[in-house]
Amino acid sequence: MIVRHLELVDFRNYAAATFDLHPGITAVVGRNGQGKTNLAEALGYLATTDSFRGAPDDAVIRVGTDEAVVRATVVDGEREQLIELSLSRHGRNRVQVNRQRLQRARDLLGALRVTVFSPDDLAVVKEGPGVRRTFLDRTLTDLAVKYDALRLELDRVVRQRNTLLKQLAGRLDDADTSTLDVWDERLATVGDRFGVARGTLVERLAPMVAEAYAQLAGIGTPVELRYDPPWRDGGLLAALGAARADDVRRATTTVGPHRDELELSVNGMPARLQASQGEQRTLALALRLAAHRLVTERTGSAPVLVLDDVLSELDQQRCTALLHHLPPGQVVITTAGVLPDAAHPDAVLHIAAGAVAG
Amino acid sequence: MAAVYTAPVQALIDELGRLPGIGLKSAQRIAFHLLKLPAADVHRLSAAINDAKARVRFCQRCFNVADGEWCPICLDERRDTRVLCVVEESRDIVALERTGEFRGRYHVLLGAMSPLEGIGPEDLKMKELFARLEPEGVTEVILCTNPNTEGEVTALYIARMLRPFGIRVTRIASGLPVGGDLEYADELTLGRALEGRREFATDPAAP
Ligand SMILES: [Zn+2]
Numbered sequence: 390m391i392v393r394h395l396e397l398v399d400f401r402n403y404a405a406a407t408f409d410l411h412p413g414i415t416a417v418v419g420r421n422g423q424g425k426t427n428l429a430e431a432l433g434y435l436a437t438t439d440s441f442r443g444a445p446d447d448a449v450i451r452v453g454t455d456e457a458v459v460r461a462t463v464v465d466g467e468r469e470q471l472i473e474l475s476l477s478r479h480g481r482n483r484v485q486v487n488r489q490r491l492q493r494a495r496d497l498l499g500a501l502r503v504t505v506f507s508p509d510d511l512a513v514v515k516e517g518p519g520v521r522r523t524f525l526d527r528t529l530t531d532l533a534v535k536y537d538a539l540r541l542e543l544d545r546v547v548r549q550r551n552t553l554l555k556q557l558a559g560r561l562d563d564a565d566t567s568t569l570d571v572w573d574e575r576l577a578t579v580g581d582r583f584g585v586a587r588g589t590l591v592e593r594l595a596p597m598v599a600e601a602y603a604q605l606a607g608i609g610t611p612v613e614l615r616y617d618p619p620w621r622d623g624g625l626l627a628a629l630g631a632a633r634a635d636d637v638r639r640a641t642t643t644v645g646p647h648r649d650e651l652e653l654s655v656n657g658m659p660a661r662l663q664a665s666q667g668e669q670r671t672l673a674l675a676l677r678l679a680a681h682r683l684v685t686e687r688t689g690s691a692p693v694l695v696l697d698d699v700l701s702e703l704d705q706q707r708c709t710a711l712l713h714h715l716p717p718g719q720v721v722i723t724t725a726g727v728l729p730d731a732a733h734p735d736a737v738l739h740i741a742a743g744a745v746a747g
Numbered sequence: 748m749a750a751v752y753t754a755p756v757q758a759l760i761d762e763l764g765r766l767p768g769i770g771l772k773s774a775q776r777i778a779f780h781l782l783k784l785p786a787a788d789v790h791r792l793s794a795a796i797n798d799a800k801a802r803v804r805f806c807q808r809c810f811n812v813a814d815g816e817w818c819p820i821c822l823d824e825r826r827d828t829r830v831l832c833v834v835e836e837s838r839d840i841v842a843l844e845r846t847g848e849f850r851g852r853y854h855v856l857l858g859a860m861s862p863l864e865g866i867g868p869e870d871l872k873m874k875e876l877f878a879r880l881e882p883e884g885v886t887e888v889i890l891c892t893n894p895n896t897e898g899e900v901t902a903l904y905i906a907r908m909l910r911p912f913g914i915r916v917t918r919i920a921s922g923l924p925v926g927g928d929l930e931y932a933d934e935l936t937l938g939r940a941l942e943g944r945r946e947f948a949t950d951p952a953a954p
Contacts, residue, residue: 479776480773481772549897553862567904572900575896
């Protein structure tokens with residue numbers, strides 16, 4: 390996939406700006422605070438309809454205005470599409486493909502896939518299990534949009550079940566039991582499907598992460614991914630049954646995919662607690678790179694790859710290794726400093742104060 | 748959150764925000780739209796709401812909207828009483844009638860199970876449904892609740908409750924947009940979904 394042309398209106402610090410991106414490597418250079426990451430964020434918005442920085446919609450609409458627009462011409466093989474997302478402070482967000490309005494913002498998913506590497510990726514290794522679940526689930530959505538519907542359904546069932554558990558206030562009579570039974574059955578159906586999807590994904594991803602890690606680190610290091618939630622052996626329905634008394638007492642759903650962990654290890658040690666800073670950073674990059682390659686392989690078209698300010702965080706060896714192993718496809722590199730020699734950009738855009746400086 | 752609007756405006760926004768499918772942003776937009784309208788237009792809207800509320804009743808048998816005691820479908824002698832189609836709302840009947848595929852009767856639950864909205868089985872017309880089965884000689888119940896979380900769970904619940912009755916229980920076929928409302932499905936899709944309905948078995952291992 391290639392974004393040929395990107396247009397921003399009242400998005401972050403851009404009042405109105407257009408960018409012509411090269412099908413190869415485009416370097417976006419500018420001092421901090423000029424709008425480089427905002428550009429990366431805008432591309433991400435078209436892919437996921439939200440901010441990879443976790444910002445609410447309100448925060449990306451330019452101060453003093455009511456609506457932000459991100460518009461792009463996307464080329465995927467023979468097909469060229471004009472996609473557009475409008476974020477509104479007061480009304481509903483709107484999405485359009487070829488000037489046809491889509492019913493829901495989510496219908497835009499799949500029109501553009503973007504892989505963003507950002508310094509925040511370190512969180513996938515260092516922070517709690519929720520960040521790793523999000524990494525897996527976003528990758529699933531990139532592989533097939535139906536997984537986003539499954540994720541939303543899981544969220545909904547868990548929220549409904551937790552609300553029911555709170556309403557029970559620790560007591561369960563016969564009528565409540567019948568009600569809880571059907572919520573369990575639904576959660577089990579959705580959860581088992583989700584568990585299979587995540588399990589298959591991790592199985593495919595694991596060797597690719599090990600390979601990417603070796604390429605980036607320059608040495609073969611045992612890297613493992615393990616997704617093995619205890620509920621999967623006997624199925625979620627049985628696990629919910631076993632946890633019921635506990636769930637009723639604590640008024641929350643204590644078992645299921647919303648509590649899963651993806652365990653990462655380097656040299657047989659848990660990466661989160663026992664790996665060095667350098668190993669953690671390499672692993673974070675390897676996870677992104679492997680997911681990008683898997684999505685490219687399974688969908689037959691490479692997502693647009695955005696390296697947002699990550700090169701400055703890497704030592705020269707890893708930086709060169711990353712650039713050397715960039716998969717074929719469109720790449721956008723943002724940087725505040727000098728581009729490393731190995732970058733070889735096809736085009737350079739200079740950004741200053743929310744405008745392209747030629 | 749601190750009060751941004753004066754009390755009457757805030758009250759209006761709160762009331763609108765409680766309507767289905769209306770979020771905070773939409774509630775604000777509608778509220779300010781209403782405030783800009785001429786007084787006569789606002790009165791016509793509130794009169795229409797009051798009038799409908801005062802005059803429209805629910806059918807005593809199936810809880811479809813009705814002018815009198817029974818709705819037109821329950822009054823129609825030619826309808827097959829052996830097949831009963833269970834829906835969430837009256838508007839779903841309109842969608843299903845447009846397909847022309849169904850000649851039985853309906854039962855409207857007046858909602859779906861949703862703890863988030865404080866709706867449990869006892870808040871829906873479930874007991875009334877079970878009470879109809881024997882007197883009307885029902886042999887098949889088609890569960891046509893929406894293909895979303897709440898609709899699926901409601902269908903599961905009814906299917907379990909129907910087990911002791913030993914009647915055929917079917918679920919409208921998938922192929923409908925997941926997470927959607929029946930209301931938005933086109934006639935062709937809905938007609939096919941009805942025709943392709945399947946036996947609906949809940950997990951026999953489940954309690
Ligand atoms: Zn009736």
